[in-house]
Amino acid sequence: MKRPLLSLALLLGCAAAPLTAAAQAAAPVATQPASDIAAPVLVSPSDWARMAEAADRYPMFAAERARVEREVRAAMAAGINVPQPRDLGGGVTHEQHKANYKLIAGAGALYRLTGDRVYADFARDILQEYAALYPTLGQHPAGRSPVKGRLFWQALNDSVWLVYASQGYDAIRDTLSPEDRRRIDDDVFRRMAAFLSEQNAAYFDRIHNHATWATAGVGMTGYVLRDPDLVERALRGTQRDGEAGFLRQIDLLFSPDGYYAEGPYYQRYALAPFVIFARAIEQNEPDRGIFAYRDGVLLKAVDGLLQSTYDGLILPLNDAMPDKDIRSEEIVTGVAIAYAQTGDPGLLSIARAQGRTLLSPDGLAIAQGVASGAARPFAFRSMQLRDGPDGDLGALALLRAGGTDDQMLVMKNTQQGQGHGHFDRLNWLFYDNGNAIVRDYGAARFLNVEAKNGGGYLEENETWAVQTIAHNTLAVNSRSHFDGDWRRGEEHGTTPLLFDSGNGVQIVSGRTADAYPGVILTRTLALVEHPDLAFPVAIDLMRADGSEPAMYDLPLHFNGHIITRGFAAEHAVTERPVLGDRAGYQHLWVDARSGAEDGDRSLTWLLDGRFYTYRFAASAPTQALLVESGANDPNFNLRREQALIRRMEGQPDASFVAVLEPHGAYDGSAETVTGSTSRIRSIERHRGDAAELVIVTLASGKTVALGVADEIGAGTRHIVRVGGQTYQWTGPWARFDRETTR
């Protein structure tokens, strides 16, 4: 149940005792009973009552309640600990203050769910300690954050503290004596809100994830303290002009499709304060229609993030940990809050896979939905998520075929993604059979492992993981896109050219003319189905149009064990040379290198019971190199992973074509193998009239060809002649199914 924003008068020192008639007459607005001054506003009393009554009836909710109960009771037994701030992230005082905000939030919720005052008193007692400590604090003593916190080494964590502790405080505030309430109001929450906003105005007014947490913390505090000024500040910036603040961040940090420029891993983290504060706004100011704001972009952000996963794992684009999955707290939060708004039963199946939900009305709704069997499969679908506040700086393309464990092709036609972005324009990834087949390394980092650079990004993140050669996209003259300078990358988006489907084809195309001076890179990727093929195949056409001869390197970071090397190569079987000396090349050993050859060649590998044959050809002779990461890595910071690199030298223009074909099945338990032979006989590339043609000849004798125009003009006619055959079409692309004549 929602409440209108309380008037200012209520905030001005109303006591818990009923007002006298004179005071009532004197007050400019209706006064309310003391309980209203302190009653919960982030979750209404009736919602709490509903949750209390239902708490044991729905397993997911009961399990979360039990989990929080165990944690809070263990902490109650251990005693309260509010230490003098001293340590960096992962250190003792940092972890304790972090634990404390979770305890305040948890204890507050447990009080409301059980009615047991020990929880409220526990939360109160912790906050009393903060009320004593916080006013004494200056800047945190450790670290070198540009914006230090007081409890924590960086203000970001102070903001997070405020977001969660305000929720717990909201739940217990009406159990306090007026003195206690005033003390905690003023010496904890009001002070913190002032610190994060007025006293760090430039920080607060940034358009950045850190500012989202800050505005969320301050805004939620504003609701709890009945301070509309704080709320206004949070929503519209310290100047209250809307040029900054939460709403402006919604405008600028998400594309119209809800895509977050830094990529899915950071979007996951950034999402939490958005949805948490939005829920608080919806609860207190429903007329704002915050979830409909900007065409519902916050809900699109939740959906888009879920779409950017495969088999529960977040696509590890840009700086990202490859093991981050949908069970992370932020996504649990987003799913619950979004479900309460949309009622999408697909979110219930996500929640079920997550295995837990929140101790909130939204969590209860999730738990009820799951328990009643209302869950439906989440609607994973092919889509393009535009990038940039106006959606015109690029796009992330997601093509899907089959079910959630079947094929997914990702094409990254996005912006740079700021400091955490990688140099990987037009990169592609391929997933199949529950696994990453053509993969993204993610970041070189062992999160929170002390011995690995304190758990932060490693040097090899810069020297390897962000570099172009670590991705499945073209590198020119042994340099990375934008010469590895992300600020230069920030100046240029990527141009999506095509996103279409039909006739058993899903096709996407993108271009960048800025990654290398004088070189235009255009790439087209397609998922193609054919009755004579066991699974859809991926067709890749990468074109470089340069002004002078160059060395073009196109890597494929494949996952699996090599079964057949379908090309002649010289092996470096004893000593292994390193590929180069910079831009990531210094981290690659060379296992094998072919001569520069024409014609189509292939590589077959096996992963998790399925075979993958990659056939490749090009417009001029190319070398095929088999490499492995891990060179120049004295601290063993890198995983050893293999890749195929196709190298063309001495040409200004290059076309690289390839077809990736999943096939067959290997059962180690039953010791059976079927379909280990590819169903494709050959591939060819032909040049035509401002167009390229890729012909795939199947073992069955049929051919399927894909024609792709150089330029995406709607009405242009293209003709490609191959031997006696003519392929002609109008528009950007076309598919041709024929019998082979050979």
Place this chain on the structure above:
Amino acid sequence: MKRPLLSLALLLGCAAAPLTAAAQAAAPVATQPASDIAAPVLVSPSDWARMAEAADRYPMFAAERARVEREVRAAMAAGINVPQPRDLGGGVTHEQHKANYKLIAGAGALYRLTGDRVYADFARDILQEYAALYPTLGQHPAGRSPVKGRLFWQALNDSVWLVYASQGYDAIRDTLSPEDRRRIDDDVFRRMAAFLSEQNAAYFDRIHNHATWATAGVGMTGYVLRDPDLVERALRGTQRDGEAGFLRQIDLLFSPDGYYAEGPYYQRYALAPFVIFARAIEQNEPDRGIFAYRDGVLLKAVDGLLQSTYDGLILPLNDAMPDKDIRSEEIVTGVAIAYAQTGDPGLLSIARAQGRTLLSPDGLAIAQGVASGAARPFAFRSMQLRDGPDGDLGALALLRAGGTDDQMLVMKNTQQGQGHGHFDRLNWLFYDNGNAIVRDYGAARFLNVEAKNGGGYLEENETWAVQTIAHNTLAVNSRSHFDGDWRRGEEHGTTPLLFDSGNGVQIVSGRTADAYPGVILTRTLALVEHPDLAFPVAIDLMRADGSEPAMYDLPLHFNGHIITRGFAAEHAVTERPVLGDRAGYQHLWVDARSGAEDGDRSLTWLLDGRFYTYRFAASAPTQALLVESGANDPNFNLRREQALIRRMEGQPDASFVAVLEPHGAYDGSAETVTGSTSRIRSIERHRGDAAELVIVTLASGKTVALGVADEIGAGTRHIVRVGGQTYQWTGPWARFDRETTR
């Protein structure tokens, strides 16, 4: 219900029609109605009736019935195909004949379960085709097996055909007309039995797995055809003197503990004909008490094989595929048949994990047990399985702590294991948290993958996988045990010295004096628990007593990503040299190499959320090398896996000590790390009076020390003095818990 063996008279041409009184009077034994001549004997009619009635009631049985039904019906729709034998393993005719025996067996069972004659007729029709084809066959045309089959390239597969087809035939035999029965009896089964026994007497009389299949096939055929001569031949060899045959194979192929010399992977395959034929014997000649024979060794073999697994995977000792798990057909068979004999509810939980069972009375019993909730956890326990027919040629030691996903330490003090055995005396493996932590490479083979040497063993199996340096045991002077000659290895067992527990210690010790001339290798491994340690730790003491200075290499093939290299080393960061030129050394690249140093050093790695710190020291300065497999592997046949090698040069005697400590937890989803720091401060090795002492100093300040005598004499007193402390004990080993004095 069991039946006595029928008399010879009945086999001599009794017609289906009842006998005349005269014939009855003339027959030396009571004749029986025609239906008895052909009634099932491998599974009694009443058992079939019971299964038919219960078929849908128990999910595991119903599922198996449905699976077999789908397969048989699909084959019925496709039509019968009994081709002229032509192809090798994996080829078309090979696979078809294989499919046919499964169809005969399956169709026979379905006829009995459903009463539907179409199944019986289908099996009959297939067999009619074999009756037409088989008499025309000579030796199989393909391959170079020393004992070719007729249907298959090797007689082994003909034997397997007979084992399964005889079961199907038994189920339908009483539906046949006397003419059909005689024709199939004679032209299929009698001929096949003669081929495998009389016509290949030396093969039949071997003490070998191939002969087990042959004797099983002939023996079961004997029961079905009511031919006691065939049965006798199968049980006691072609000479019927017991020097060969099934019973003799039981005597010689298993140790008294049921251990099969080639190791668990081959034991899994060898087990099937033993338990299948034993069940047939039990059904027809219960007085033989075959399952009690030799102190119940067949049932011990099933139990021992299950004990030789971790988390469902068979220990990949010797030539073995590391992905072979308990779901394989042979183990499903063994579990069902053993359960019917023992009623062990632990076998029900194995069956549940397998997810399927047999279409037999034993399978029904499994399905009933599982459905009724009678399953109990299988009693995995620490044990030693003796090796050799008399149990005196060695032992496989299995130490377990905690639950099935907790710690397991394996010590291989076994025989060579014949041609499939590896050169790995005194090898150890360590499992924890559901994973192999110190691992065994297994075999270099891609089973049934055509492109990898036709699916057979690769050259690298000989050059890498069997070699000592590929295992976690001592190699001397860059040579393998027995100089890599398995026939030399066959001449010598290994000597188990100790297998004991007590006081929070499980300890095992073994010795070989034959692996290298003039060098005695003695190793002691212990699992040690301590309240200040999160998990049990493994202590390793490897001693070499040589007659002259040597180079000793002790590898540790660890699984995980290196977190901390706790020793100084020079890195080969650009080019990587290879470790050596033979005995597997040619397949190892060197990543880093330290100088020869004293003192204790460490290596920490992370796997699946848990840290492992390995601390190591020795009796003289040693180098520490970090290596990776994959050098000299032009066909990419080897996995790239890392190892630590400790190298001591110039000493005749060497003691290597180490402690492996699991610790901590890393949760990628929640982004938390706990306990990433080892709780051990240091380890030391001291020499005493015909004994060694390993002292582990904990971070808590306490010490735990393990004293190990050089010789396992019961009453000998040992003293080791360290600084001011004295450690003394009597007997082979002792544990000391003290406070540190430093």
